[in-house]
Amino acid sequence: MMDAYVIGALPPYNYLLGGKLVSYLIVSKEVRELFHQKYRDTKYNQLAGIFTTSLYGKSSQYNRLKFKDRLLYSPIGETKGYGTLHLTTETFKAMNDFLKEQGIIVSNKFGDGPSWTMRVIRNAGELLGFNPDNLLMHSFKRKIYFVPYAKNTISFLNQKDTYLDFYNQNVNTLTNYWREHWLRQRKNNNKIIEEVKWFNPNYFEI
Template identity: 35%
Template sequence: MDLKNEILQEIERLSVKKHQEETKSSYCPKNDPSFYSNLFWNSSSYDDVERIQLELIPVENEDQRDLFNFIRHNISSMPQCETPGRVMSVLIHDKYSKRFLGIIQLTTDLLKSQFKDEFIGFDEKKRGQLKKHIRDHSANLSICVPVQPFGFDFCGGKLLAMLAFSIELHQFYEMKYSKSLALITTTSIHGKSIQYDRLKQLKFIGYTKGYGTSHIPVSFMDKAYRFLEENYPKFNVKKQSKWQSLRFLAQQLHIDSNQLFYHGDQRGIYCGWTGSNTKEFLLKKQTDLNRDKLQSVETITEFWKERWAKQRATHLKNQNT
């Protein structure tokens, strides 16, 4: 069977559930699982929560990347895929216990949504003028994963989501990319998100339509890339995003691209401004960006301890007595 027919047959069999594990299987840890477990914050005591002194550690070397990927692939239930463009990966570390609490990652915001356009106040007639400006000054919180049982016992995911609006994180991002961020977007795994619910930094604005690429396995993409390289070298597949490559593939195979992209899993969309005039800045109505909604890591952490971790610990204690 030639490569083209192989690809067409696999398209017929694409399934989110069938390929979920394969989308997460490309990572090979450098160490045994016990090595990583010993690096994770693992207390169930609120007294230990009170002692937490957070710091953000940008991923800059191989060991940090390995730890980040271990958490990403072994704790998160989200199918994994690489994102083109800007990527900033961060480890969340407790200086007191010298252990890690989770990971977050900001990437280029590629989300296309009518709800997002309405949230921004985007005028379709000005899309060409504003598209690059909005993309340059927006980012997607594509990964937000606490280690367990920290996440469950103390609403650790809420802490990590709030840290996407920390002064320190945005300073790291600006140093790396020379871009200041006005808007942070993110999506849930399924439906509305408990993790993002009731956070003042993020607002639920609607649902995705159930299209994407995260369900498409590595084995299929390898064949797709090989087919495009062999038959359409001018397309320059190495410089294209996964979405662009699949859309081009569908065109060449004369199939509806929805057959590739539809996974049927609607996800909640959340957006948050970094300042009081960021909407006007994104729409080029103002030239200076005032990111006055950002807070220090320390301020965010202390608020989370009192508002979320303490209440969660009390609730679980009452349930077990």
Template identity: 35%
Template sequence: MPKKGDAIIIGVNLREANLKRKLREHLHFLGFTKTDEGALRPPGNGKDAIRTLHSAQREERLIASENFVTKKSGKLMHYFASGLDVNPEKISPVLERVSSSTWQSDLFRLAALSWSVPVSNGFGRRLRYLVWDQSNGKLMGIIAIGDPVFNLGVRDKFIGWNTHDRGARLVNIMDAYVLGAIPPYNSLLGGKLVACLLRSRDLYDDFAQTYGASTGIISQQEKKARLMAIVTTSSMGRSSVYNRLKLNGTEYLKSIGYTGGWGHFHIPDWLFTELRDYLRYIDHTYADQHAYGQGPNWRLRTTRAALAALGFKDDLMRHGIQREVFICQLASNAVSILHTGKGQPDVSSLQSVEQIADMALDRWVIPRSKNVPDFKYWKSSDLIDLFGNQAHLLRTQMELGKAFGSTYRN
């Protein structure tokens, strides 16, 4: 028993205390404050605020890609267009399917690194595409669709799913986790054109050929999947690009609501690694339970488990940034089939990439080029500024004359 006047030593887990401090400092650095209830309050909901919140994660990705950028960029930069390379009247979009371990895969990765918000690598079933402008051999945009998020309330409500329905028929939906146009085509509303290509006969047929007869990873059941719909989420809150996407009376993307503002994007990889190490330290099962098929969104659940173990409220996962959710229905009766599980998909209204592109050029791109001709002043070298801390590497290689590569062949 301690005697009166003796110092009392209180046991403190220094590892926990240090991790809590790092977490608080990181959230403060991003500009988060707390509400009266102790939940997170983001620094804003505008595009600049969202970019800032993603800045740490993006810089982390760029640093991790330094060797890739150094090795590959010199051979790939010439595929990006300057404004003077683009004649809006002659733009001719075409899709090229991307295979792993090819120069096209490297180009896809390099283009994705220019995004202001880091893009996911996707998981499970995946189809990736480069969108080329055949008129000049330059890259217009990139598309990637992959296995969908399991829990997405606005999607399930729109379709009318209960838990059983979703488990049985989610295989017929994919998420577009990369979708957009590359400068200077984005200034010409090329993002709208690229988004419309989701609803093309080309994607529908590719999916049927690749994944039409497959075994569910979680259910282990044989499923005859058909691509009924593709869901995508705007990275910048409300989307001005995806809204009102109609061509000749056909709706290509439909807004179905907003996400709840929950997630883990504000927890960068380095901090997630420390949280995971902490779970391993306390012998928590989530630390190493990460194989696909062990449950939806393992990273989200792992982060939540670590925060709870550290004594934080669940609200710390609520970053408050709501994103607009859109659905692209490839079959005209997609919602009915997804809801009931009955019927044959009606894809008679699907058109080819060429047909969709022709309509989109007339609807958006060509009028934009006449009304806002600023795209002409874009230089392909300007793209380098979008690569953050890797910009100096690219500029050095350009100056050394290493920007060369194989000529694109249609």
């Protein structure tokens, strides 16, 4: 399993629903094969599915996102409003630097545990006398989505099947589907095309 933490597209590509294209590409067999190649020497080298969350509440990017008749991103619940999105990059860097000054290095390698960012915040918070759970509570509930990579992902995860029967859509197939079902409408919208043409990266900030 894998967590897709950020899925989206920056301007001007978001005007053309580039975020949906990235959402399609994530479920491609090429991504699954890259995962297998990267972790081939570990026990868990088969990608059965991914989890992701909306930014706030219900996501227009994932809702109704289908390949033919198959819904790709299935809503399975919502978060409790727990995470790191309310803490700035500067705050996180200060916490990590503080830990290093104390001789504490929080490892960021595969297999070391859940979110490195959250582990840094927890360790720093505890040393500074804060309750880590309170530090990580932002109260913005987000929808949780699950994307199975195989027809029998659920049975496999429940140990009823010993192999995964993958869907195997490749990048070209998924891109063409996105182009036909999503991009075509945007290309015919003059207002959208004007926004793309007049986009100025000098006025864009993250």
